[in-house]
Amino acid sequence: MMTTGPLTAMFCLLRRELILAGRRVSDVLTTLFFFVIIVSLFPLGVSPESETLRTIAPGVVWVAALLASMLALARLFDEDYRDGSLEQMLLAPQPLALLVLGKVLAHWLLTGAPLVLISPLLGLQFGLSAADLKVLVIALLLGTPSLSLIGSIGAALTLGLRGGGVLVSLLILPLYVPVLIFGAGAVEAAASGLGADAHISLLAAILIIAFCCVPWVTAAALRISLD
Amino acid sequence: MALNLFKLSSPASFYPFAGRLIPWFVVLTVLLTVAGLYLGFVVAPTDYKQGEAYRIMFVHVPAAWMSMFIYVVMAVYAGLALVMNTRLSTMMATALAPTGAMFTFIALWTGAFWGKPMWGAWWVWDARLTSELILLFLYIGYMSLYAAIDDPRRAARASGLLVLVGVVNVPVIYFSVKWWNTLHQGASVSFGQAPEMAATMLMAMLIMSLAFWMYTIAIVLMRVRCEILERERQSEWVQEAIARERGNG
Numbered sequence: 001m002m003t004t005g006p007l008t009a010m011f012c013l014l015r016r017e018l019i020l021a022g023r024r025v026s027d028v029l030t031t032l033f034f035f036v037i038i039v040s041l042f043p044l045g046v047s048p049e050s051e052t053l054r055t056i057a058p059g060v061v062w063v064a065a066l067l068a069s070m071l072a073l074a075r076l077f078d079e080d081y082r083d084g085s086l087e088q089m090l091l092a093p094q095p096l097a098l099l100v101l102g103k104v105l106a107h108w109l110l111t112g113a114p115l116v117l118i119s120p121l122l123g124l125q126f127g128l129s130a131a132d133l134k135v136l137v138i139a140l141l142l143g144t145p146s147l148s149l150i151g152s153i154g155a156a157l158t159l160g161l162r163g164g165g166v167l168v169s170l171l172i173l174p175l176y177v178p179v180l181i182f183g184a185g186a187v188e189a190a191a192s193g194l195g196a197d198a199h200i201s202l203l204a205a206i207l208i209i210a211f212c213c214v215p216w217v218t219a220a221a222l223r224i225s226l227d
Numbered sequence: 228m229a230l231n232l233f234k235l236s237s238p239a240s241f242y243p244f245a246g247r248l249i250p251w252f253v254v255l256t257v258l259l260t261v262a263g264l265y266l267g268f269v270v271a272p273t274d275y276k277q278g279e280a281y282r283i284m285f286v287h288v289p290a291a292w293m294s295m296f297i298y299v300v301m302a303v304y305a306g307l308a309l310v311m312n313t314r315l316s317t318m319m320a321t322a323l324a325p326t327g328a329m330f331t332f333i334a335l336w337t338g339a340f341w342g343k344p345m346w347g348a349w350w351v352w353d354a355r356l357t358s359e360l361i362l363l364f365l366y367i368g369y370m371s372l373y374a375a376i377d378d379p380r381r382a383a384r385a386s387g388l389l390v391l392v393g394v395v396n397v398p399v400i401y402f403s404v405k406w407w408n409t410l411h412q413g414a415s416v417s418f419g420q421a422p423e424m425a426a427t428m429l430m431a432m433l434i435m436s437l438a439f440w441m442y443t444i445a446i447v448l449m450r451v452r453c454e455i456l457e458r459e460r461q462s463e464w465v466q467e468a469i470a471r472e473r474g475n476g
Contacts, residue, residue: 153388153389153392157372157385157388157389158372158375161375161376162375163375164375167371167372167375170364170367170368170371170372171368171371171372171389173364174361174364174365174368174393174396174400175392175393175396177361177400177403177404178396178399178400178403181403181404181406181407182403185406185407202403206399217388217392220388221385221388224381224384224385224388225381225385227380227381227384
């Protein structure tokens, strides 16, 4: 019998996740609407004045994206853990890190990518200019995969624990700080005419490093949790 | 006396060894603290710019140093634990965390007390303050993860992995916060250069950091001893030790 190649296995897993999510679209929409609602609360809470809104817009969108992506982490491994398929992945001949990468990729496509797509609309509500909107989308496009990757470590470490959701926020939010700073900073820098290139490059650097290292760490964390 | 390190890495032989060391470190802590505080608060001259308020530095700076060192030491122990699978190193990492969190808190608290008379604000979003605050969050995350897992072996390994991830992130966080801060031009105070310090001031600060080191070692050894008893309570030597203690008491 031929074993499935590692990459094929990864894409199979990705496809499975997408099909599963397609059968239950409401899960995807919940995260998206959570993001939209959080962002919409800020004008109500702070001030409807357009000048203020324009200044806080990047930070608000980014903090909401952080929270939404963190909230969705609970679903990353939990179901597979409960029905036992996660254990099968650990026993699979393919490297666990690649399977993890497949799962994280699916997670990003289902929770991160919708946020990126809807963010220009929210940016418009906050009065950002077209050029700033472009930077916002690019920054989110580079930043949200990093959030999913870094978050997967926390999700794996807190697997099956009491109050795992709150705990994940304690573990992961401090690690999100650099992404938040460069992500929100990119839009601010573009708005103030400094140019966002440096921030975008740094976000890309974080993504590349996370892409290479995090799957291994998450795989190790899964092995510890399922020991 | 030749110290056999491999023998010491077993909890059964480390337990009595640590018990013998603790009194020495306690004595050193007391002596050094008294000497450091005397030098800092009585001998050291009044600063011509900051007046008497600067003296909080003798607690603040060593505490800030310790808060960062302890995190690195924890990471070293956690790494040892993951690579060599030694029980004692996981216990050391766990025992260090509360002390590290405490020093971080002290550094932030005394920083606020120093900041008020100096810059008229309890808190500014300076790069150092912000990264110290995030360091406190990292400590708290570590301790809550450890506390949330019932199985001590899984708890130690999971939180060890978290510390290793954290220690890679600490420089990234520091530099990102620093760049964010310079971009904002928020705080009007720069601590860029250390001011010229009188020799007594430097001396007092060094002695205080040594005192904090000794305190950390003493308290961590005490905590490790409790941890050893708790985790090895089923083993024969712990039963014997407890029986001996009861016999004496």
